Amino acid sequence: MKEGPFNARLKSLRTPNLSLSDLEISIGRVKRPEEVAEGEEPMGPTPMPGIKDLRYWDEILLRRYKPFYSPICDMCCFCVFGKCDLTGNKKGVCGMDIRAQQGRWSLLTAVTGLSTHFSHAKELVEWLIETKGPDVPIDMGEKTPVEAPITRVVTGIVPKKISDFEPVLDYIGREIGDLVASIHIGQESDPLDFESKVLHAGMLDALSMEIADIAQICALDFPKGEIEPPLVEFGVGTVDINKPVILCIGHNVAPGSEILNYLEEKGLTDSVEVCALCCTAHDMSRYRSKVAKIVGPISKQKKFVRSGFADVVVIDEQCIYTDLQEEARKVKAAVIVTSPKAMRGFPDRTNAPTDEIVKELLDGAPGVLIFDPEKVAEVAVRVAMELAPRRQKYKGLPDVEKIVSLAKYCKHCKACERACPNSLKISDAMYAAADGDLSKLAELEDKCFGCGKCETECSRNIPILSMIVKAAERQLKEERSKIRAGRGPITDYEMRMVADTWGSGIVPGCIALVGCANYPGSEREVFEIAKEFLERGYIVVATGCAAMAIARYKDEDGKTLYEKHHGIFDAGGMLNVGSCVSNAHIIAAGIRLAVVFARRIMRGNFAEIADYWLSRTGACGIVWGAMSQKAYSIATACNRFGIPVILGPHGSKYRRLYLGRREEPTPVYNVKTGKRRDEVLMPEHLLYVAESKEEAIVTAIKLCMRYNDFTEGRRSKIRHYVDAYFKFFGRMPEDLKYLVRSEDDIPSEMREVVLEELKREGWEPRKLPQQELVDVSTLEKEKLWTFEAMRRGLRWFTV
Amino acid sequence: MISEAYKTGNVPGPLTAVVVDGRTAGEIINAAKNPLFVVGSMLVTEEAGGRRLSEYAIEIAKRLSARGCVTITTANAISVFKDVKDVNTKIMGLVEVVDRLQDPNWGANDKPHDLVVFLGIHYWMASQGLATLKHFAPHLRTLTLCFMHHPNADWSFPNMSREDWGKALEEVVQTLR
Numbered sequence: 001m002k003e004g005p006f007n008a009r010l011k012s013l014r015t016p017n018l019s020l021s022d023l024e025i026s027i028g029r030v031k032r033p034e035e036v037a038e039g040e041e042p043m044g045p046t047p048m049p050g051i052k053d054l055r056y057w058d059e060i061l062l063r064r065y066k067p068f069y070s071p072i073c074d075m076c077c078f079c080v081f082g083k084c085d086l087t088g089n090k091k092g093v094c095g096m097d098i099r100a101q102q103g104r105w106s107l108l109t110a111v112t113g114l115s116t117h118f119s120h121a122k123e124l125v126e127w128l129i130e131t132k133g134p135d136v137p138i139d140m141g142e143k144t145p146v147e148a149p150i151t152r153v154v155t156g157i158v159p160k161k162i163s164d165f166e167p168v169l170d171y172i173g174r175e176i177g178d179l180v181a182s183i184h185i186g187q188e189s190d191p192l193d194f195e196s197k198v199l200h201a202g203m204l205d206a207l208s209m210e211i212a213d214i215a216q217i218c219a220l221d222f223p224k225g226e227i228e229p230p231l232v233e234f235g236v237g238t239v240d241i242n243k244p245v246i247l248c249i250g251h252n253v254a255p256g257s258e259i260l261n262y263l264e265e266k267g268l269t270d271s272v273e274v275c276a277l278c279c280t281a282h283d284m285s286r287y288r289s290k291v292a293k294i295v296g297p298i299s300k301q302k303k304f305v306r307s308g309f310a311d312v313v314v315i316d317e318q319c320i321y322t323d324l325q326e327e328a329r330k331v332k333a334a335v336i337v338t339s340p341k342a343m344r345g346f347p348d349r350t351n352a353p354t355d356e357i358v359k360e361l362l363d364g365a366p367g368v369l370i371f372d373p374e375k376v377a378e379v380a381v382r383v384a385m386e387l388a389p390r391r392q393k394y395k396g397l398p399d400v401e402k403i404v405s406l407a408k409y410c411k412h413c414k415a416c417e418r419a420c421p422n423s424l425k426i427s428d429a430m431y432a433a434a435d436g437d438l439s440k441l442a443e444l445e446d447k448c449f450g451c452g453k454c455e456t457e458c459s460r461n462i463p464i465l466s467m468i469v470k471a472a473e474r475q476l477k478e479e480r481s482k483i484r485a486g487r488g489p490i491t492d493y494e495m496r497m498v499a500d501t502w503g504s505g506i507v508p509g510c511i512a513l514v515g516c517a518n519y520p521g522s523e524r525e526v527f528e529i530a531k532e533f534l535e536r537g538y539i540v541v542a543t544g545c546a547a548m549a550i551a552r553y554k555d556e557d558g559k560t561l562y563e564k565h566h567g568i569f570d571a572g573g574m575l576n577v578g579s580c581v582s583n584a585h586i587i588a589a590g591i592r593l594a595v596v597f598a599r600r601i602m603r604g605n606f607a608e609i610a611d612y613w614l615s616r617t618g619a620c621g622i623v624w625g626a627m628s629q630k631a632y633s634i635a636t637a638c639n640r641f642g643i644p645v646i647l648g649p650h651g652s653k654y655r656r657l658y659l660g661r662r663e664e665p666t667p668v669y670n671v672k673t674g675k676r677r678d679e680v681l682m683p684e685h686l687l688y689v690a691e692s693k694e695e696a697i698v699t700a701i702k703l704c705m706r707y708n709d710f711t712e713g714r715r716s717k718i719r720h721y722v723d724a725y726f727k728f729f730g731r732m733p734e735d736l737k738y739l740v741r742s743e744d745d746i747p748s749e750m751r752e753v754v755l756e757e758l759k760r761e762g763w764e765p766r767k768l769p770q771q772e773l774v775d776v777s778t779l780e781k782e783k784l785w786t787f788e789a790m791r792r793g794l795r796w797f798t799v
Numbered sequence: 800m801i802s803e804a805y806k807t808g809n810v811p812g813p814l815t816a817v818v819v820d821g822r823t824a825g826e827i828i829n830a831a832k833n834p835l836f837v838v839g840s841m842l843v844t845e846e847a848g849g850r851r852l853s854e855y856a857i858e859i860a861k862r863l864s865a866r867g868c869v870t871i872t873t874a875n876a877i878s879v880f881k882d883v884k885d886v887n888t889k890i891m892g893l894v895e896v897v898d899r900l901q902d903p904n905w906g907a908n909d910k911p912h913d914l915v916v917f918l919g920i921h922y923w924m925a926s927q928g929l930a931t932l933k934h935f936a937p938h939l940r941t942l943t944l945c946f947m948h949h950p951n952a953d954w955s956f957p958n959m960s961r962e963d964w965g966k967a968l969e970e971v972v973q974t975l976r
């Protein structure tokens with residue numbers, strides 16, 4: 001153990017809010033393991049790592065999974081030396097080439113996502129400290145004694161109260177500064193060093209998400225890992241439009257929760273309808289599951305607002321169409337914006353008297369900006385109650401007759417189709433509509449992202465999106481189902497129950513359906529992917545837009561997957577973990593497994609924990625509708641923790657993947673002896689793009705395989721892989737020779753066909769004792785800090 | 800001749816594809832020593848000129864197989880080759896094959912390729928794959944046979960109707976040796 005890094009790190013820990021004893025850091029440097037009190041978990045080698053400290057881990061990842069670049073632009077216009085053409089092997093004036101430029105874009109994208117979660121977390125923590133005090137205990141319930149696994153792993157801090165997150169936020173803020181500085185012209189130039197920083201940004205993103213979600217769970221009393229959280233009403237059809245309707249949109253629960261409080265205080269809960277879109281909806285329903293209704297994901301923003309159902313639209317932050325306030329004004333709804341990050345040109349009325357603001361909005365002001373969530377609540381409720389009778393559900397959509405005449409006006413130039421992210425067949429739908437058949441327009445609804453881009457391209461100003469929404473009006477009104485409220489953490493208790501089967505591969509994997517709603521086809525595909533894995537006995541966890549897409553559809557028995565399946569983190573469980581920031585709990589699940597199953601040290605021990613994820617823990621993220629910078633940083637967070645992720649086709653426009661090559665063996669080490677040997681790369685990729693739902697399913701099954709699968713576990717994974725191949729493609733996979741280690745890995749019912757295929761492929765069984773096969777790490781022995789600490793005679797209690 | 804990209808926003812840079820018709824496309828394939836045919840998910844869903852797209856893909860793949868060339872099926876495209884004989888196919892993800900094609904020595908049939916032909920791949924995935932090859936595989940030429948114009952290819956059809964697409968694909972098939 002070197003002395004140096006500790007001293008360097010100390011500097012970065014000096015902040016006005018820092019309580020050294022809380023951080024378990026002694027003056028001058030971080031405690032060395034031998035100095036930690038007996039029984040206390042020793043600190044690992046990298047508490048609060050800087051941008052250079054985990055480069056060794058990133059090198060391991062990036063040697064295995066090389067960055068695969070797909071430039072979406074051959075130019076660089078980043079500084080006024082340029083604009084530079086970087087096509088092929090040309091360089092820019094500054095010396096930058098196209099590969100490094102993709103690395104820089106990758107970093108820019110990841111840092112944008114990270115900063116968004118960081119800023120969200122910071123705003124939440126500050127607001128909660130202000131309103132609830134700094135001493136709100138970090139208590140995740142008795143079943144979850146490890147309260148903040150990512151915070152422990154990355155920083156070494158064990159937070160006891162909400163204000164303990166302040167030094168962690170200070171740390172993230174400083175790191176963001178270093179990351180952004182690396183983007184400047186004439187700084188970083190090596191693609192791999194860019195990618196190491198990207199991975200650093202991802203890790204900090206996971207930390208930011210964890211802080212945000214734990215803070216709101218503890219301070220607002222959200223569900224704490226409940227296996228049966230309450231069912232929440234979901235869908236456009238659940239909104240009672242006969243009442244005044246307040247619609248909240250975005251990701252920050254502060255204004256929405258205050259609206260719910262205000263209604264309770266005034267006894268108006270039954271008089272006003274409160275519904276929400278996107279992650280704000282998840283979080284409001286975690287706060288008051290019986291009151292707040294979830295309309296849907298981002299794809300419903302314009303559709304719902306245009307329908308004219310909402311009297312007041314409250315906008316907070318992230319992933320909200322930047323012209324949504326214009327849409328609201330068109331249907332004469334009042335707009336309140338609430339975030340310093342999205343002020344949208346409105347006057348700041350935070351300090352104005354409430355009566356005045358209410359009057360302004362009722363008199364038709366285009367919108368107001370109010371930073372104080374309590375004031376937002378009072379204004380929203382009062383305006384909604386007064387405005388609703390006046391608006392009488394202003395109709396923003398054309399009627400059927402109008403649709404037919406508009407469709408007749410279409411010249412079938414297909415400019416709309418070319419502009420549509422999914423090239424939806426609008427022209428065909430217009431032909432049918434012109435003949436009075438609106439069914440084709442209606443069919444487009446669940447494939448339509450609701451962006452309105454088609455309309456901006458139509459030279460005849462045909463309101464295509466409005467026509468789709470009107471045509472689908474009936475199905476939208478009938479859209480009524482149930483979703484489990486976001487449950488928050490996977491508990492340590494559940495982990496104890498599942499550790500043996502998940503850790504050995506007998507539970508073949510955990511599939512995380514996360515991210516935005518930019519699906520390549522119907523939203524239904526997410527439901528179908530979830531259903532496929534549930535029926536195969538995988539654990540399915542979901543967050544954000546994806547969790548909502550799953551709730552939208554019902555199976556043959558008329559039930560949503562949330563109603564059909566149990567909510568335990570175990571085989572066949574269907575869990576809504578919560579909003580985007582709840583993704584942290586999915587990453588944390590693997591940390592819990594490393595502690596429960598293998599008693600690995602958590603605190604400040606990033607690389608070892610990530611190696612555990614990578615080499616032992618069967619899981620795969622699927623971001624089928626990837627769209628945002630946050631989705632990229634979340635995927636990158638998973639990647640630095642060793643979790644593979646599959647993106648939908650639009651993800652190819654992120655410009656960078658991490659791909660492995662199965663035919664190139666990579667070094668692995670025996671965790672006990674440190675002996676090195678070469679092995680088939682497993683999992684095969686770290687960040688992959690699939691083109692179809694079927695490809696995503698078979699690839700996810702494969703990416704859940706791990707070096708350390710026990711025989712029974714690998715057998716089960718092979719069974720699913722072969723079975724899914726036959727189901728979707730009608731044939732054997734061609735890469736079994738890389739996946740089957742010995743004949744024992746082959747399920748008995750398919751033994752003959754698999755062996756025949758293996759023979760054709762020239763397969764040879766690995767000649768290794770069983771134990772050798774399942775004690776594998778991608779880290780060299782001395783980097784496995786748990787073993788190193790034990791060798792040094794340290795003993796500690798694991799929670 | 801150049802064409803506007805199918806996705807109007809897809810303006811990558813100064814180097815853009817040359818527009819070709821079906822016959823020229825067929826001749827380009829004929830002239831290549833070891834063309835690689837890569838087909839994608841649209842084979843399952845699309846029609847061209849009143850026929851299933853997969854029918855054209857299978858005909859092209861058969862002719863290429865007769866020359867010892869390979870067809871890579873990406874995504875779920877393999878499902879349309881299920882009962883087809885005399886076709887040499889391999890299954891790979893699109894990004895997996897594009898990744899390997901950056902290596903001038905790699906070949907799906909163990910011989911290096913000089914031409915890659917795309918058909919029926921999701922527009923943006925194809926576009927991004929072609930961008931990778933444009934920048935990082937200078938040893939290769941790329942051709943797309945989709946109805947959507949791809950500026951990142953060396954040669955591409957212009958934007959065309961499904962009817963005209965069918966005719967162009969028919970020309971490709973007729974021209975192939």
Ligand code: SF4
Pocket residue numbers: 076077078079080081082083084091092093094095096185
């Ligand atoms: S940053 Fe470099 S490559 Fe980009 S415009 Fe400036 S000089 Fe050109």
Ligand code: SF4
Pocket residue numbers: 409410411412413414415416417426427430457458459460461462464
């Ligand atoms: S852009 Fe307008 S006119 Fe052209 S096909 Fe689309 S709806 Fe019709």
Ligand code: SF4
Pocket residue numbers: 419420421422423424426447448449450451452453454455464465
């Ligand atoms: S609103 Fe729908 S149809 Fe129009 S461009 Fe967006 S996704 Fe396509």
